[in-house]
Amino acid sequence: MKVLELFNVHKVYNTTHVEVHAVNDVCLEFEEGEFAAIVGPSGSGKTTLLNMIGGLDMPTEGRILVNSTDLSTLKSSAIIDFRMRNIGFVFQSYNLIPVLTAKENIEFIMNLQKWPRKKRDKRTMELLKAVGLEDRVDSRPAQLSGGQQQRVAVARALASKPRFVLADEPTANLDTKSTENLLDIMEKLNREENITFIFSTHDARVVKKARRVITLEDGKVVSDEIRE
Amino acid sequence: MKNYKMAWRNLWRNKRRTVITASSVFFAVFFALVMRSLQLGTYDSMYKNIIESYSGYIQVQDEDFWENKIVDNVFKNSEELREKITADRNVEDVIPRFESFALASSGSRSKGVMVMGIDPEKEKLLSDVEDKLVKYRLTDEAISAIKSEEIPAYLEKNMDLFHGNSYSSDGRLQIELGIKENDEEYLMPLFEKYASVKNGYFSMGDNAALVGDRLARYLGLERGDTIILVGQAYHGHTAAGKYVIKGIVKIPNPDIENKIVYLPVDVCQTLYYADGMLTSMVVHLMDDDDDAINNTLKRLDSNIESPYRILGWKEMNETLVQQLDADNKSGIIMIGILYLVIAFGVFGTVLMMTAERRREFGVLIAIGMQKTKMAGVMVYEMLYIGLLGILAGVAIALPSIIYGYHHPIHFPSKFAKIWEEYGFEPVMAFQWIDKYFLSQSLVVAIIVLVAVIYPVVKIRNLKEVNAIKA
Ligand SMILES: Nc1ncnc2c1ncn2[C@@H]1O[C@H](COP(=O)(O)OP(=O)(O)O)[C@@H](O)[C@H]1O
Numbered sequence: 001m002k003v004l005e006l007f008n009v010h011k012v013y014n015t016t017h018v019e020v021h022a023v024n025d026v027c028l029e030f031e032e033g034e035f036a037a038i039v040g041p042s043g044s045g046k047t048t049l050l051n052m053i054g055g056l057d058m059p060t061e062g063r064i065l066v067n068s069t070d071l072s073t074l075k076s077s078a079i080i081d082f083r084m085r086n087i088g089f090v091f092q093s094y095n096l097i098p099v100l101t102a103k104e105n106i107e108f109i110m111n112l113q114k115w116p117r118k119k120r121d122k123r124t125m126e127l128l129k130a131v132g133l134e135d136r137v138d139s140r141p142a143q144l145s146g147g148q149q150q151r152v153a154v155a156r157a158l159a160s161k162p163r164f165v166l167a168d169e170p171t172a173n174l175d176t177k178s179t180e181n182l183l184d185i186m187e188k189l190n191r192e193e194n195i196t197f198i199f200s201t202h203d204a205r206v207v208k209k210a211r212r213v214i215t216l217e218d219g220k221v222v223s224d225e226i227r228e
Numbered sequence: 229m230k231n232y233k234m235a236w237r238n239l240w241r242n243k244r245r246t247v248i249t250a251s252s253v254f255f256a257v258f259f260a261l262v263m264r265s266l267q268l269g270t271y272d273s274m275y276k277n278i279i280e281s282y283s284g285y286i287q288v289q290d291e292d293f294w295e296n297k298i299v300d301n302v303f304k305n306s307e308e309l310r311e312k313i314t315a316d317r318n319v320e321d322v323i324p325r326f327e328s329f330a331l332a333s334s335g336s337r338s339k340g341v342m343v344m345g346i347d348p349e350k351e352k353l354l355s356d357v358e359d360k361l362v363k364y365r366l367t368d369e370a371i372s373a374i375k376s377e378e379i380p381a382y383l384e385k386n387m388d389l390f391h392g393n394s395y396s397s398d399g400r401l402q403i404e405l406g407i408k409e410n411d412e413e414y415l416m417p418l419f420e421k422y423a424s425v426k427n428g429y430f431s432m433g434d435n436a437a438l439v440g441d442r443l444a445r446y447l448g449l450e451r452g453d454t455i456i457l458v459g460q461a462y463h464g465h466t467a468a469g470k471y472v473i474k475g476i477v478k479i480p481n482p483d484i485e486n487k488i489v490y491l492p493v494d495v496c497q498t499l500y501y502a503d504g505m506l507t508s509m510v511v512h513l514m515d516d517d518d519d520a521i522n523n524t525l526k527r528l529d530s531n532i533e534s535p536y537r538i539l540g541w542k543e544m545n546e547t548l549v550q551q552l553d554a555d556n557k558s559g560i561i562m563i564g565i566l567y568l569v570i571a572f573g574v575f576g577t578v579l580m581m582t583a584e585r586r587r588e589f590g591v592l593i594a595i596g597m598q599k600t601k602m603a604g605v606m607v608y609e610m611l612y613i614g615l616l617g618i619l620a621g622v623a624i625a626l627p628s629i630i631y632g633y634h635h636p637i638h639f640p641s642k643f644a645k646i647w648e649e650y651g652f653e654p655v656m657a658f659q660w661i662d663k664y665f666l667s668q669s670l671v672v673a674i675i676v677l678v679a680v681i682y683p684v685v686k687i688r689n690l691k692e693v694n695a696i697k698a
Contacts, residue, residue: 056594057693077598084596091594091696094587099237112596156595 002068003163003196004030004053009062011048011219022048023059024219030164030198035190037210038200045219046200047168053198054087054166055079067163084112088157088165088195092172095153096141102152103128103137109160127155130192131185147178151185158189164196171206183209231601235608246613249577253617253672254624256570260563260668261625265632267559269659271552273636275541277480281355283544284323284510285521286528288313291537293507294544299328299462302505303536312532313511318524323350323510326496330459330467332489334447341443342487343457345496348431353512357490360477361427362441364401365394370423377418382406394425394441396478403638427451427475430492437471438490444476446486451476455489462502469499563668567675574679578610582683589687590695603684614676618669632658 011023023045030036038046051057052064055071063070067086071079083089096105103124110120128134131151133144141149150170157165167186171179183206190197199206207213215223239246279285288309293301303309305324313322326345331338351357364370371387386405395401398416407415428451430436437455439447449455453473461467471491479485497503513524521540528538542549592602637656 051693054594056696077600080593080596080598083594089591089594091591095591097588097592099234099241109596112601 001032002029003032003066004028004198005065006053007063007065009049009052009059009064011045011052011057012060022219023052025062026219026221028214028221028224030196032163032196033190033194034196034198034212035187035210036196036198036212036214037207038198038214038216039202039207040200040216041202044216046216048219049216050166050168050198050200054089055083084109085160086163088159088162090150090153090157090165090167090170090199092169093146093149095156096149098141101138101140102133102144105141105152106156106159108156113160115160123159127159130189131155145178147174147181150174150178150182154182154186154189158193158195161193162195164198167197167199169200169202171201171203176205179203179205231604232608235605235612238605238609239612245577245580249574250613250616250620252570252573253614253676254620256566257618257621257669257672258625258628259566260672261621261665262628262632263559263563264664264668265625265629265658265661266637266656267556268662268664269633269636269657270655271556272659273655273657274548274552275545278484278545278548279541281360281479281481282484283541284354285513285516285541286511286525287325287539287544288322288509288511288528288532289507289537289539291535294537294539297328297507299460299467299500299502299507302326302462302502302507305504305506305509309509309532309536313509313528316524316527316531318514318520318527319511320514321350321353321512323347323354323512324493324506325508325510326493326500326502326505327507328459328467328496328500330457330489332443332447333456333458334449334453337447339443339446340487341457341489342484343459343489343491343496343499345491345493347493348429354510357438357477358429360396360479361429361438362394362425362476362478363396363398363427364419364423365425366391366423370419373422374418379415379418380408380411383411383415392445394476394478400478425451425476430474430490432492432494434474434492435469435471435495436474436492438475438477439473440485440488441476441478442482442486443488444473449473449476457489457499459500461500462505465501467499467501469495471495567671570672571675571679574610574613574676575682577613578679578682581606581609582686586690586695589690590692590697593690593692594696599687599690603687606683606687607680610676610680614673618672621672622665622669626661629658629661633660 006026006028009023009026010021013020013022026049038049040046048057052059053066055066058072063072066082069082071082074082089095097108100108106124106127107120110123115123125134128137131154133148133151133155136144136148141152144152154165154167154170157167171182174182186197186199187209189195201207211228212224212226214221290301290303310322313319324347328343330341330343332341333339346357348358352359366387368391371391374387375384383405390404393404395404401407401419402412430438439449439455444450447455451473455471455473457467457469457471459467477485477488477490479488491499493506497505511524511528513521525538525540532538589602593599636658639655
């Protein structure tokens, strides 16, 4: 089942002096349960692509269908709502709400979706266990290490069982051990919950773990290999 | 997590800033309330002084008298008119007056004065001239006699400062000379012994006068001396009379004290060849609340026709009303400036709160939080800060004002002297809790709510891609 389709997607930035073709004619498809890495040097258009997939930004040309829905046809508040129900996000850093505890951060989207308390608690504890932080339930982000924070962010992204999770360089600020740990957790959850993960990186160790590697160069897809 | 709960947590992300902002709101509210109370209270007391010592709240006069205060514009003291006035449900009694001008002389000096014919008994309802009779006078002899006893140093200094002054009550003397409560018991008998003045009151038919203290001093008159009054009487006659001074009076309005001579009303009528005539009837009210006064004024106005005119206290004291109105406006401008400063402070906080959370906003919108909900959290945060400040301001201002209401501020002796020379009573009174409490708190609340428009607009226009990058 296709969760995501990109048809001839372009993104052109018109700066005062030059036109930057950040994403250039990208066509891609993602199936349910994929664990895909988007790689490429800095400036190759990874972030721009992920932002457009997540509905944070709109292509200047081409179409993106998420779950068969074209986000460019929705109002901005409807896009936000769509994201809440279908897409999980993990950013490079400062993902978490500083005034909420680990548990409250994970619960946040379930709260927005008005899940009943019991169901919410069960899911939160399940995820905290999965990311190995069951003993840090009531810690605030400032009391957690960078790796732990990213694990909470992954748990939050998965909390309401979205169609897929987008992660823009989630390990960029982590040491080797935390990076591996986070990737293992992501992969485990990907298998257990059958949720698609699409993450960008330029770290070879991270690329190694991916089951599909899409390489970008100057906004163009130069290779797309599936390994198993 | 509910908006209000998240807002409460956000508030304590930067404790110091929250406390500083709430404090600035607190100070604004506190000062505004205390300043308003003081200002309005002082006006009230000045109005009260002039109303109670001179005009009363309402007067009935001949329709031409106010514009042209000559003895020809008088009216007959008729029972019919009295009854018409006292028939009103808020009127307790009517106090007759005969007011005119004369030239007063005492041998070497003379001065234009206001002659006020009063009913010695009825007048007690309003200005109570008997109670205003001078009780103590700090003559040089009195001061040196008191100094020969053992007295505290501050009293020596203050007596020198106020030498020549006179007082109609123990309280006034104690306040002006700064006599400490502990010293009262042993100092007051000294004043009783050396500085007390024997004064008498008069009755109807007495060929006697009571004279304002300042006027008496100017004319060099004392109790028992004779004052000569010459003026223009009814229908072209010449008024002339000689009266024995029975008492010297202190009036809380220095301007009036400088020109007042009281006579029994019948004696005054004789002086002006106007037996049975009055220049005004002062209406004594049961309820002297602002609304009650206005309503009574309206009723009397429609019930009593020409050739009479009904005057309210504002009309009769127009200069003072205008003066205090102008002062009031400058007070309001001061508070406006205070608010402006506070508004910038509050706005600065809002600005920082919004700027430093830009990325967080971006992340929250990305993961699916609606902008309206986020703006809601911001509004709650500002509401808490505002409420915290306003409630604290009201909570502290309330007891301060209640205390001040019961203990008016009397200027320290040195300032009092200067103040009195300018013709003001050296007292600052507080007004009781009134509408200004609500209006001042409301203004501050509005400032806070206006400040919150900024983040709300900012959030509405936020582009999540850009915010996340920041
Ligand atoms: N808002 C923008 N305005 C103009 N140019 C931009 C903007 N965002 C990205 N770019 C440009 O688009 C290209 C792709 O950037 P990006 O997607 O961030 O690459 P990557 O994530 O692979 O480093 C770069 O050349 C970058 O300078």
